Amino acid sequence: MTLGNTLLSAASRLFRQPLASDLCVATPSIAAERNNAAVLEIFSKHRELISLPVLENERPIGLISRNIFMTQMSRPFQREIYDKKSCIAFMDKDPLIVEADTSVEQIAEMAVQMGDKTLADGFVIVKDGKLMGLASGLELMRVVVELQAQKNRHVMQSIEYASVIQRAMLSTSHEAMAGELDDAFLVWEPRDLVGGDFYHFERLDDGWFAAVADCTGHGVPGAFLTLIASSTLKQAIDRHGARDPAKLLADVNLGIKHALGQNDIGSRWSESDEGMDAAFLCYEASARRLTFAGAKLPLFVLVPDEPGVKMVDGERIGLGYVSTPQEVAWSSKTLNLPEGTIVLAATDGFTDQIGGQKGISYGKRRLRDAIIAQRHLPMNQFANVLMDEFKVYQGQQMRRDDVTLFGFRLK
Structure with a gap:
């Protein structure tokens, strides 16, 4: 059963808006003092990973996009220059970070304000400020649409959410x-x-x-x-x-x-x-x-x-x-x-x-x-x-x- 289907089943039973914690997937992370060689090692080991949270005292301070990082590091001499430098060199310092009890509706609104980087790189989920995991923008959009479509009175509302996200893109x-x-x-x-x-x-x-x-x-x-x-x-x-x-x-x-x-x-x-x-x-x-x-x-x-x-x-x-x-x-x-x-x-x-x-x-x-x-x-x-x-x-x-x-x- 997919995450989207799991959410639909749970929502039908509990009649509640799904939360960020329902979308959360455990993920590797890296401390801010680690270097870019360590980032490359993590991305090479976890090929499904689209983004890597950067932590300071167990709290996320940024997000490293696989696509941006791998593109930069594949250029001539970049590894020689950046391998030993801090991983914050390629870090997005302002990713979307939400608490685990944030509703999907609120997250969708924040994702629109943040622009298409949230759809591409996902967003960080925390509990009491400490890293809990990541969620993908595509899964967010899917859950918004699928959940609301369970009842006829929510169909138009759910598609309008998707429309806002698509127009923002x-x-x-x-x-x-x-x-x-x-x-x-x-x-x-x-x-x-x-x-x-x-x-x-x-x-x-x-x-x-x-x-x-x-x-x-x-x-x-x-x-x-x-x-x-x-x-x-x-x-x-x-x-x-x-x-x-x-x-x-x-x-x-x-x-x-x-x-x-x-x-x-x-x-x-x-x-x-x-x-x-x-x-x-x-x-x-x-x-x-x-x-x-x-x-x-x-x-x-x-x-x-x-x-x-x-x-x-x-x-x-x-x-x-x-x-x-x-x-x-x-x-x-x-x-x-x-x-x-x-x-x-x-x-x-x-x-x-x-x-x-x-x-x-x-x-x-x-x-x-x-x-x-x-x-x-x-x-x-x-x-x-x-x-x-x-x-x-x-x-x-x-x-x-x-x-x-x-x-x-x-x-």
Whole structure:
């Protein structure tokens, strides 16, 4: 029985909100005076450990993330420099620390305020200030949803918790995009309160990196997968930087397969076949160069004074699925684009939506026509007109999937 199921059973009997102690998992720890060589030894011995609490007088003062630590220590000469230095060198000095009797509802609110690091690295649980153990952000989200869903009157409340957490995960990227791009838009409309689409955006020294992704499913199952995929992408960027979209696709493919145990076709250990489609873009401003790599998601490009929209296809294979080989390599496509070029990426929830008089999908051709028709508008107005037309086309049909669109005009 999983921890989530155990909590559901206990809550049904006791009619109480689960506490931090219910999520707690015993964990190794390290004293603040120990060095980084000792940290490396612990992480090597406990490969399932995602974070390591740092203690001073038995009380946690910080948290060392496996991903950050291993990435830093794998760089040239880092071990020679840091092996004998105190482990606090790579410590997060402000992790989420909660008492064992803190309710899950309170923890969820605090996790939102702390940002996505709590979802990625987990949080520390103490009893009377002394270490009790760790809990994962993914388990927190799962318990919030599963527990509240036991009674119909709690279903919407539980999904709203998950929605707040998911929106918090995306907010940093949305703010970065708004600060970097003057003429751009981002539409993120989950079919339900939570969804299986996500996006990522971050500034670079001479440009920016963006990702639009569509994970398997929608609603709560899709949202769980976005947490795994988004965390895997961030880890890949930490390892390789953001200037090689094809390399990032390959790394995310491996990360999802390993996280879900989907390593071999027909493996009896693979109980799922989940993955995602994605478009990764890196723009170098000084060269006006856009590098694109896609997994089943295309890019739509409209150059000024050209009559038609060019569709730049991605590879016809998704990320993470059982049928996707571990060693598959994606290719990047480089586009040198003039000022005024419009570029758009969309998940298939947009183009596959059924509607219109014939009850057929919206389609890529109709999207290309819409881009041409609205090319004269600022991108925020472009998005408003496009979505209004899309909703008219949908009519009385049910929304089939989550919808995400990212569009920009080069300055």
